[in-house]
Every structure is written in structure tokens, then in C-alpha cells.
Amino acid sequence: MSDSRKNARRLSMLAVVIPASAVLIALVIIAIGAEWFAPYDPLKQSLREALQSPSAVHWLGTDNLGRDVLSRLIFGGRIALMASAEATIIAIVLGVPLGLFIGYRGGWWDWFVMRLVEAVVSIPGIMMAIVIIAILGTGLHRAMIALGIIYSTAFLRLARSVVLAEREEVYVKAARVVGAKPNRILLRHILPNIAPPLVIQTTLTVGAVLLAEAGLSFIGIGIQPPDASWGTMLNTAATYMSLKPFLAIPPGIAIVVTVLSVNLLGDVMRDSMGRGIVGGTSAVTKLANKITSDSIDRVEPLEEAASSATLKVKNLEVMVSSKSGDVIPVVTDLGFEIAKGETLGLVGESGCGKTITGLAILGLIGSGGGVTRGSIKLNGIELRNLSARQLQKVRGEEVSMVFQDPTTSLNPAYTVGEQIAEVLRVKRGMSSKAAWARAIELIARVGIPHAAERAKSYPHELSGGMAQRIAIARALSCNPTLLIADEPTTALDVTVQQGILDLFCDLQEEFGMAILFITHDLAVAADICDRICVMYAGEMVEMADVDSLFSNPRHPYTAGLLTAMPQSSNRNPPLPTIRGTVPTPQMWPAGCRFAERCEYMQSACRQPVPLQNGTRLVRCLRANELELGVKQ
Amino acid sequence: MLRLIGQRLIALIPLLFIVSILTFSFTSIMPGDPVDLVLGDDASEEQIQLVRERMGLNVPIVQRYFIWLGKAVQGDFGNSFFYSVKVMDNIKERLPVTISLAAVSAAIALFVGLGAGIAAALRPRSWIDRWATLGATLGQAVPNFWLGLILAAAFAVELRWFPATGFTSLTESPWEWLRSITLPALALGLSSSAAIARQSRSAMVGVLQQDYIRAARAQGLSASRVIFKHALKNALIPVVTVFSFLVTVLLGGALIVEQVFAINGLGSLAINAVWRQDIPVIQGIVLVSVVIVVGIQLLTDIAYGYLNPKARPV
Numbered sequence: 001m002s003d004s005r006k007n008a009r010r011l012s013m014l015a016v017v018i019p020a021s022a023v024l025i026a027l028v029i030i031a032i033g034a035e036w037f038a039p040y041d042p043l044k045q046s047l048r049e050a051l052q053s054p055s056a057v058h059w060l061g062t063d064n065l066g067r068d069v070l071s072r073l074i075f076g077g078r079i080a081l082m083a084s085a086e087a088t089i090i091a092i093v094l095g096v097p098l099g100l101f102i103g104y105r106g107g108w109w110d111w112f113v114m115r116l117v118e119a120v121v122s123i124p125g126i127m128m129a130i131v132i133i134a135i136l137g138t139g140l141h142r143a144m145i146a147l148g149i150i151y152s153t154a155f156l157r158l159a160r161s162v163v164l165a166e167r168e169e170v171y172v173k174a175a176r177v178v179g180a181k182p183n184r185i186l187l188r189h190i191l192p193n194i195a196p197p198l199v200i201q202t203t204l205t206v207g208a209v210l211l212a213e214a215g216l217s218f219i220g221i222g223i224q225p226p227d228a229s230w231g232t233m234l235n236t237a238a239t240y241m242s243l244k245p246f247l248a249i250p251p252g253i254a255i256v257v258t259v260l261s262v263n264l265l266g267d268v269m270r271d272s273m274g275r276g277i278v279g280g281t282s283a284v285t286k287l288a289n290k291i292t293s294d295s296i297d298r299v300e301p302l303e304e305a306a307s308s309a310t311l312k313v314k315n316l317e318v319m320v321s322s323k324s325g326d327v328i329p330v331v332t333d334l335g336f337e338i339a340k341g342e343t344l345g346l347v348g349e350s351g352c353g354k355t356i357t358g359l360a361i362l363g364l365i366g367s368g369g370g371v372t373r374g375s376i377k378l379n380g381i382e383l384r385n386l387s388a389r390q391l392q393k394v395r396g397e398e399v400s401m402v403f404q405d406p407t408t409s410l411n412p413a414y415t416v417g418e419q420i421a422e423v424l425r426v427k428r429g430m431s432s433k434a435a436w437a438r439a440i441e442l443i444a445r446v447g448i449p450h451a452a453e454r455a456k457s458y459p460h461e462l463s464g465g466m467a468q469r470i471a472i473a474r475a476l477s478c479n480p481t482l483l484i485a486d487e488p489t490t491a492l493d494v495t496v497q498q499g500i501l502d503l504f505c506d507l508q509e510e511f512g513m514a515i516l517f518i519t520h521d522l523a524v525a526a527d528i529c530d531r532i533c534v535m536y537a538g539e540m541v542e543m544a545d546v547d548s549l550f551s552n553p554r555h556p557y558t559a560g561l562l563t564a565m566p567q568s569s570n571r572n573p574p575l576p577t578i579r580g581t582v583p584t585p586q587m588w589p590a591g592c593r594f595a596e597r598c599e600y601m602q603s604a605c606r607q608p609v610p611l612q613n614g615t616r617l618v619r620c621l622r623a624n625e626l627e628l629g630v631k632q
Numbered sequence: 633m634l635r636l637i638g639q640r641l642i643a644l645i646p647l648l649f650i651v652s653i654l655t656f657s658f659t660s661i662m663p664g665d666p667v668d669l670v671l672g673d674d675a676s677e678e679q680i681q682l683v684r685e686r687m688g689l690n691v692p693i694v695q696r697y698f699i700w701l702g703k704a705v706q707g708d709f710g711n712s713f714f715y716s717v718k719v720m721d722n723i724k725e726r727l728p729v730t731i732s733l734a735a736v737s738a739a740i741a742l743f744v745g746l747g748a749g750i751a752a753a754l755r756p757r758s759w760i761d762r763w764a765t766l767g768a769t770l771g772q773a774v775p776n777f778w779l780g781l782i783l784a785a786a787f788a789v790e791l792r793w794f795p796a797t798g799f800t801s802l803t804e805s806p807w808e809w810l811r812s813i814t815l816p817a818l819a820l821g822l823s824s825s826a827a828i829a830r831q832s833r834s835a836m837v838g839v840l841q842q843d844y845i846r847a848a849r850a851q852g853l854s855a856s857r858v859i860f861k862h863a864l865k866n867a868l869i870p871v872v873t874v875f876s877f878l879v880t881v882l883l884g885g886a887l888i889v890e891q892v893f894a895i896n897g898l899g900s901l902a903i904n905a906v907w908r909q910d911i912p913v914i915q916g917i918v919l920v921s922v923v924i925v926v927g928i929q930l931l932t933d934i935a936y937g938y939l940n941p942k943a944r945p946v
Contacts, residue, residue, distance in 0.1 A: 119650040122925050123918060124884030127902065134906040134914050135658060211775050215888045218777050221906055238781055238892060245785040252778040260773035362850055396852025408843040413865040413939060423851045458941040474851065
């Protein structure tokens with residue numbers, strides 16, 4: 001994260017913390033020195049001065065008995081602080097040890113206390129307080145004992161869950177394995193783990209108690225008159241609502257500001273102890289500006305000589321906004337074609353821009369990025385010129401995508417049959433019945449037995465391989481001319497991978513679609529692809545048909561990948577690797593992006609390297625001179 | 633689904649049993665003899681014996697509990713200490729008032745909370761998001777009864793659009809019912825919507841980042857269909873959990889908000905019972921409201937099972 005962003009976040013955090021802490025500190029000071037700060041005795045009545053409006057003498061006016069509202073507000077603050085401290089301390093002292101104990105002991109103790117907690121929690125809090133007050137009698141301390149008992153359940157559950165979570169930690173299990181008693185280790189680790197949630201729960205409780213105390217006093221069973229509390233003041237205000245509505249304002253504001261300050265501090269603590277915030281507007285706006293300015297010199301809509309290619313990508317550039325807020329390119333100058341019925345492999349290491357290329361074709365990069373240059377033509381239509389609505393029509397019908405992890409790319413809340421049938425209904429206008437019947441046909445077609453029953457399954461009830469077959473069936477439901485498959489076998493068991501690859505070949509023969517097959521695995525690509533486009537750090541380094549690429553790589557990176565394939569090397573010596581690591585987009589050099597890792601690097605490689613188009617598309621200055629055969 | 637309902641119902645039995653023991657034990661924890669409470673200090677020995685007999689206090693406590701429980705499950709909580717009315721009749725008269733207030737408040741809380749939460753989640757860091765977050769933060773700090781007072785001052789006392797006090801039942805006059813319930817339900821519902829808004833925002837933001845959302849878009853489904861069909865059903869799962877907690881909060885809050893608008897619901901019945909230590913009335917109110925809470929939690933469990941297939945028993 002860049003320094004400016006960090007500072008901005010710290011500033012906005014301080015903008016909350018400083019006023020909130022100031023309010024609470026001021027409240028504590030005023031509460032302690034209430035006698036000194038209050039201009040009048042809060043209990044001194046003067047019926048002649050009843051129900052006055054704010055004036056220089058009485059800054060906040062007077063109540064029905066002529067008592068000074070400001071003085072009562074100040075003494076009410078003292079009560080509010082005392083009450084919330086008292087109830088919170090009771091809650092912690094009752095809840096934490098009991099929660100630790102039952103978490104520790106488990107068994108019958110745990111069962112019984114938790115049922116008791118459930119019982120207490122199922123009684124509305126205010127009603128529980130009313131009951132306890134009915135037993136103990138009214139008054140501040142009794143009401144606070146009641147609230148303390150109620151809120152102790154939250155601390156109890158928290159302490160118990162921390163103990164239970166720690167029990168499952170590796171170091172505790174390890175201690176058990178070596179025969180040590182885990183209890184001592186547990187105790188030592190519980191304290192640091194319980195502190196953060198305890199602090200947060202405490203702030204939540206203080207806020208809740210403040211509100212509850214005001215509520216109980218308001219209905220007359222908390223603080224008893226004539227003592228001033230914010231709740232009793234509101235009780236008075238309610239009675240004189242039509243005569244003097246202003247009476248409700250000072251105590252109400254006092255409650256809101258105090259509770260707000262406590263809650264805000266709690267929020268900040270939770271945020272700083274929990275995870276940070278991601279995303280940002282500034283980068284997206286910057287990017288949006290850039291995209292619009294680029295769009296002015298949009299690709300020419302002129303039709304080129306009709307080509308048989310289903311997909312034609314030219315000079316594609318994709319930018320995304322990084323976490324630090326900068327807009328960076330992740331794909332540059334990328335171009336390829338796929339013919340009807342052909343499979344093109346897009347091969348490269350993770351982070352080289354393969355997946356985002358697939359998403360760029362679909363127009364689905366999202367608000368954090370976009371295509372900034374180049375042309376994407378599907379069946380002769382420039383996708384970059386389409387409106388959002390037109391693009392939506394193209395998706396699913398003309399082009400569709402299969403994702404890496406089938407267990408996350410299917411919606412867990414709907415049956416798999418419904419997810420296929422929905423596409424048919426929406427995109428093809430089929431009736432529910434016809435769509436369902438067709439969905440079952442498709443499920444059977446992708447090789448799943450008992451399709452009619454399987455259609456009623458939810459994704460979590462299927463194996464990974466079966467779920468991926470469903471995802472493929474959905475992608476093909478509208479007969480698209482292009483299928484983008486993004487690492488469709490990577491998340492699957494090795495034993496089912498081959499079945500899925502065979503399915504792709506099989507379906508391509510029947511449906512005749514073009515396939516863009518994205519993978520990091522050259523062996524998989526060799527199995528299924530006709531041609532392979534090798535990508536490195538956001539650009540294409542080499543493209544050729546599978547046989548030529550494997551037998552005669554022209555780019556040192558391709559050669560390195562081939563050498564690193566397990567199949568092509570002996571078990572002994574160990575698997576060769578390419579030295580160094582892939583540079584991140586921010587670190588891309590101006591010249592050849594592979595230069596740093598290349599053993600054939602020359603000084604000329606420091607200059608930008610264009611794609612050479614001789615016998616082979618390759619981005620290497622020395623493509624024609626190097627002897628690169630795959631080392632055995 | 634039936635299996636889920638069956639499992640939950642069975643799990644409720646120990647809970648209700650413990651609540652009944654807790655509730656029954658009020659009489660025995662209470663300082664002082666309930667007989668003194670009823671008769672005052674200068675009662676004769678015969679009178680005391682008579683009352684003890686009538687209240688069943690001469691039987692051992694365990695036996696007394698089961699007699700009480702046997703009647704309670706049939707809806708008989710005995711008579712009030714002070715009025716010769718059946719507690720259940722008293723509750724039956726007040727309950728519909730409190731229930732209708734809590735129900736309308738729940739509807740408002742859901743509508744406002746979900747609306748604000750989803751609108752904020754769709755455009756994180758936009759002005760809608762900022763205002764919704766601000767509103768939710770403020771909403772959690774505003775006491776519902778104070779909001780009630782302010783609403784009453786503005787719309788009942790000043791503008792006279794709504795009655796400031798009282799309650800008309802739905803069967804009597806639907807229009808007057810709506811007028812009498814609007815302000816209290818707004819006070820209670822708006823202050824409860826904050827929790828729903830916060831939860832639904834964070835759930836929706838999380839769900840929108842899921843793979844299956846992108847996959848649904850890749851199938852060419854419209855943004856609104858993806859949001860309101862594919863994302864919403866998943867985002868509602870944690871909201872349902874919050875809502876089931878909120879039910880108890882609303883029921884408790886109703887007791888207080890009723891006082892602002894001088895509505896004769898369970899609230900004033902309970903408060904008067906506290907002052908007189910009228911234990912049978914309190915026992916009745918507690919048990920009835922726990923049954924309601926538990927019933928609604930059962931409904932939310934069913935909703936949870938509907939939304940989340942993984943939670944259904946196999």
C-alpha cells in the first residue's frame with residue numbers, strides 16, 4: 001500500500017478516534033466533577049421557574065419542577081457512566097470465568113450451562129431485566145445487576161468459543177501427541193487470543209448498557225426519581241411533550257453522542273484488529289478516465305477482408321488498478337486468432353495475464369480494470385464497440401466460459417439443473433418445462449449417469465469432476481461459437497482430469513465451437529490444443545502449432561518450460577527449473593521481459609522487442625540463431 | 633425440510649423445559665412470602681392458611697412445579713395476585729397489541745435495512761454507501777423510545793398527522809390501526825434496521841466477489857437477475873441469523889416504545905406487575921413471549937434451511 005493511501009486511512013481513522021475519545025474523556029471529567037461543573041443543585045425545585053426555555057440563567061431551561069436541566073444532565077452523565085461501568089464489570093466477572101470453565105471442562109457442564117444461556121437469551125433482554133427487577137426490586141444497582149446478568153451471556157459465549165478454538169490449534173494437538181498436558185499451553189495461549197474480542201465485546205456492551213439503562217429508567221423501573229438520569233429526564237419529557245417538547249432534546253442528544261462515541265471507538269478497534277479495507281475509488285476513477293480518453297481513438301469498425309476466424313484478438317492491452325492505487329498494464333500487445341473447431345492453448349505461469357485475457361473477451365474484468373487498447377472480434381463483430389446490453393446478449397449465446405474451480409463457480413443455493421435451465425429460459429426463451437428437459441439432456445450428454453436425479457442435486461452434493469461437467473454443460477447450453485476454458489482441470493483430481501479433457505474434445509466434434517484453453521500445464525495443452533500461444537509477463541512470447549512448438553521451440557522461455565516438464569526429463573537428476581522469478585507488472589522492464597532470467601541475454605535485449613514474424617511468431621531478437629532443443 | 637423442522641422441534645424441548653424451571657423459580661427466589669404480599673401485614677392466621685391452601689403453597693416445591701407446569705402448558709398461569717382475573721385472559725387482551733407493533737416494526741426494519749444494505753453493497757464507497765453507513769452507525773446509537781418521542785413531537789403534536797397516544801385494533805378499523813401504529817413502529821423499526829443494514833451490506837459485498845457471480849455473468853445473465861436471484865439468496869443467509877436475534881430485541885423494545893405512545897400492550901402489564909411483584913402475571917408474560925420468540929426462531933431456521941441447502945439434514 002502506498003504511503004499516501006496509508007496516511008489517508010490513518011487520517012480518516014483519527015478523524016473518528018479523536019472526537020470520540022474527546023467526548024468520552026470530557027464525559028468522565030464532567031461526571032467526576034459534577035458538583036463543580038453543575039451551575040445548580042440538580043434536585044433543587046423552584047415551581048415558579050417551571051418549564052422555562054433556555055436562557056442566560058438556565059442554559060438548557062428548567063423542567064416541570066423548575067429544576068435546572070443542564071445540572072440534571074451533568075449529574076445524569078455521572079449516573080450513566082457509573083451504571084454502564086457497573087453492569088459491564090458484572091457481565092465480565094460473571095461471564096468470562098464461567099465461559100472459560102465450561103469451554104475447558106466440556107461435557108455435561110458445557111451442555112447444561114449452554115442450554116441455560118440459550119434459555120436466558122430467548123427471553124427478550126428488557127423483559128429479563130423486568131423479571132430480575134421484579135425479584136430484586138427497583139433501583140439503579142439492582143437494575144445494573146439485572147443488565148450485568150443478561151450481558152454476561154455474551155462474554156460467556158465469547159470466552160467459551162476462544163477456548164474451543166484454541167483446543168483445535170496445532171500446537172495443542174502437538175502437545176497432546178508428545179504426551180504433554182495441553183491445559184497449561186492452553187492457558188498461556190488463551191489470554192492473548194481472548195483480549196481483542198474481549199475489548200470489542202466490552203465496547204459493544206457499554207453502548208448497549210447505556211441504552212438499556214436509559215430505557216429502564218424511562219419506563220420507571222431503573223433510577224428512581226428525584227435522582228437525575230438521562231432516562232428519567234426523558235420520562236419527564238414524555239409527560240410534558242405537548243407543553244415543552246424541548247425537554248426531550250438535551251438528554252436524547254447526550255445519549256446518542258455518548259453511545260455513538262463508544263460504538264465508533266469499538267468499530268475502529270474491530271477494524272484495526274480485524275482485516276483491513278480493500279479497494280479504492282481513486283484508482284478506478286483514474287482508470288475510467290483513461291479508458292474514456294482512449295476510447296476516442298477507438299478501433300475502426302471497418303470490416304477487414306472476411307476471415308474464417310471465430311475469434312480475432314489484436315493489439316490487446318488490459319490495465320487494472322493496483323492496491324496502491326496506480327493503474328498498471330497486465331496484458332500488452334496481445335494478438336491471436338482461433339478458427340471454428342480449433343483449440344488454441346494460452347499457456348503461461350500464474351500471473352502472466354491468461355485469465356484476465358479470457359475475462360477481457362467476455363467484457364467481465366469488473367470495475368477495477370478494463371481493456372484500454374486493441375480489438376476483440378467475435379464472428380466479425382467488434383466486441384469493444386458493443387453496449388453493455390449487446391455484450392450481455394453475446395455472453396452465453398456466442399461466447400461462454402468454464403472456470404477453474406467448479407465448486408465455487410456453481411451457485412451453492414440452487415440445484416444444478418435449475419442453473420442450466422435458467423440460462424435456457426433467459427437466453428433461449430424456453431418454457432420452464434422444456435428448459436428443464438433440455439437441462440437433463442445436457443447433463444446426460446456431459447457423461448453424468450442418472451441425469452434426471454442429478455439435476456435436482458445441489459453443487460455441494462457433487463464431486464469436483466461432476467460439478468465441472470455440469471459447468472461445461474451450462475456453458476454449452478446455448479451452443480456458443482467460442483468456449484473459453486480457464487484451467488478447467490487444475491482443481492480436479494488427476495484421475496478425473498483426463499475424463500474432462502476427453503469430454504472437451506468430444507463436445508468440440510459435436511458442437512464445432514472454437515476453444516480458448518487457458519492452462520499453465522504444457523502437458524495438458526499438448527493433449528488438447530491444436531496451437532499454443534505462450535505468454536510471459538503480459539505478452540505473447542511465442543505461438544505455433546503443438547508439434548512444432550514442442551519439437552522446435554524458438555523462444556528461450558518456451559524452451560525452459562518444456563525442459564521443466566516432468567515428462568521430458570529423467571527422474572535423476574532433479575527436475576530442472578528456470579532460474580529467477582516472474583517480474584510483477586510494476587517491475588516489467590522496458591526491453592525483453594524475460595531478459596533477467598535468460599541465459600542468452602545480450603545488450604540489445606534491453607530495448608523493446610517486437611514480435612518477429614518470420615517462420616514463427618516469436619518475441620526474441622535471437623530467435624533465428626539460437627539452438628534451443630529441449631535439454632534432456 | 634420436514635426432517636429439519638422435526639430436529640429443531642426436538643431441540644426446543646430442553647430449552648423450554650429450562651425456561652419453565654427458571655420462570656417457576658421466580659416465586660421461590662423472591663425475598664419475602666408471597667402470602668404477605670397478597671394479604672398485607674395484619675392478616676390473621678386463618679386467612680394466611682386459607683391463602684396458602686388456595687395458592688397451593690403447602691405442597692412440596694417439586695410437586696408444585698409439575699402442577700404449575702401441567703397447567704401452564706394448557707395456557708393456565710393461574711390468577712393474578714391482586715385481581716381476580718386469569719393471567720391468560722389478561723395476556724390475551726394485551727398480546728395482539730404488542731405483536732402487531734413488533735411485526736410491523738420487523739417489516740420496517742427488514743425493508744429499510746435490506747434496501748440500504750444492498751444499495752450500499754452494490755456501490756461500495758459511493759455516496760449511497762457513505763450515507764447508509766452513517767445512518768446505520770447513528771441508528772445503533774439512537775434509543776428507540778427517544779426516536780419515538782421525537783417522531784411524536786413532530787408528526788403527532790406539531791403536524792397532527794397521527795394520533796400521539798393510544799392504539800386502535802386492526803379488526804376495529806384498519807385505517808385507524810395504521811395511523812396509530814405508524815409512529816411507534818417507525819421508532820422501533822428504524823432503530824432496529826441498522827443491524828440488518830450492516831449485516832446485509834457486508835454479506836452482499838462478500839457474495840458479489842464470489843466466482844459463481846462472475847460465472848453467472850459469463851452466461852450472459854443480466855446484472856439485476858444476477859444480483860437479485862443469484863447473489864441475494866446467498867447474502868440473505870447471515871441476515872436471517874441476525875433477524876432471528878432481532879426478534880427478541882423487537883419484542884423487548886416494543887415494551888418500552890408502548891410507554892411512549894401510551895399503548896396498553898404487554899409492556900404496561902409487565903411494568904405494573906413489577907411494581908406489585910405480581911409473579912403469576914410476570915411468569916405468564918415471560919413464558920408466552922419465550923414461546924413466541926422460539927416459534928419465530930423456528931421459522932427463521934426453516935428460512936435458513938431454504939436459503940442454504942448445505943444446512944439441510946441429509
